[in-house]
Amino acid sequence: LTNPTSVPWDRLWTNCHIATMASADRSYGLIEDAAVASHAGRIAWVGKRAQLPRTSSKLAAEQIDLRAAWLTPGLIDAHTHLAFAGERSAEFEQRLRGVSYQDILRTGGGILSTVRSVRAASESELTVQTVRRAARLAALGVTTVEIKSGYGMNLEHERKQLRAARAVGEQLSLRVSKTFLGAHAIPPEFSARRADFLDRVTEEILPALASEGLVDAVDAFCEAVAFSSSEVAKLFDAAQALGLRVKLHADQLSDTAGAELAARYHALSADHLEYTGQYGVDCLARAKTVAMLLPAAFYFLRESQPPPVEALRAAGVRIAIASDCNPGTAPVLSPGSVMNMACVQFRLTPCEALAGYTREASHALGLADEIGTIEVGKSADFAIWHCAGPHELSYWIDGSAPIGRVFRGEPDPSGAGIA
């Protein structure tokens, strides 16, 4: 578009207030009494309605009066384990009856029960369940979702999870970022052969899935109960050899120097970070790695040490937040609930929480040129809200539902997916 105002736009939304989330001071980037136009799926114009170009001809093929509603960038859930089968609510009941997590593990519960459920599900069954959860996210204003594998733990079943993730983007108006979580836990058949499992992942599974176009990024779980720094480094070396970016579940339950490890590999994001110290924060700042905070897991596990938000702010580290939706530690789909938890538990401001679900999340996916703010040239992905202002989106404990959603310039068809 050399001169977007000289051609008719596809759509023009008027009579709205916009939180563009695009401003140098990291504020909401508010434009009151605004208008925004899309052409060929991209934002062609945004500004005050009074400054719309005056022409004798119509500006857009379709004009939509939003009756003073608020418009934000489409939300981005940049850390989910959505492609799972089954659920673990019986285990939740057991834990609250006093059964220890160790006993639950011994009797086949915990993450390995999800591994069994995922392996037992056909690709179409897994896809149906994953699409159903993603449709709920879309109904709540999400336009981009990251989906991790990690419950299959062999080539056949990791592939099935990533194909289910890809199907979400084919069946719903959602952009999907697919992450191979290659080192999540040791599968039972390798319990006595850790090194063999990592060889299998790096030499066979990752290269095969990458060659099928199923891997946008590679992830690992660095923790005393999961994988060590040197084991993760082996996976990250393999990822980088294939030209893939990495991200890391880091310092969630203890300080394993996960943030430093993520920074060493210029990770897109380091996720959780409850136990990250000042040195780790400084490493993230230098590497421009996004701090991805996951307040729902913190809530569900009743953790007591919040991530070092003040140090992250002071160091200028971008702070994103996400649902971490998974059956073991974060059974949640509502972005508004997660934003509220981030404010209440981690003391983020509502502005930081919304930025964490939009602009900063786009950086965590390496998609900042495409999504995350309302600026000319980016994808026309919006969520439309009846609210007092964008701060209200973090206020309700059970979240807010938008009144409309736009994906690549297209309003959600017939309101499908709108709660």
Ligand SMILES: [Zn+2]
């Ligand atoms: Zn996770």
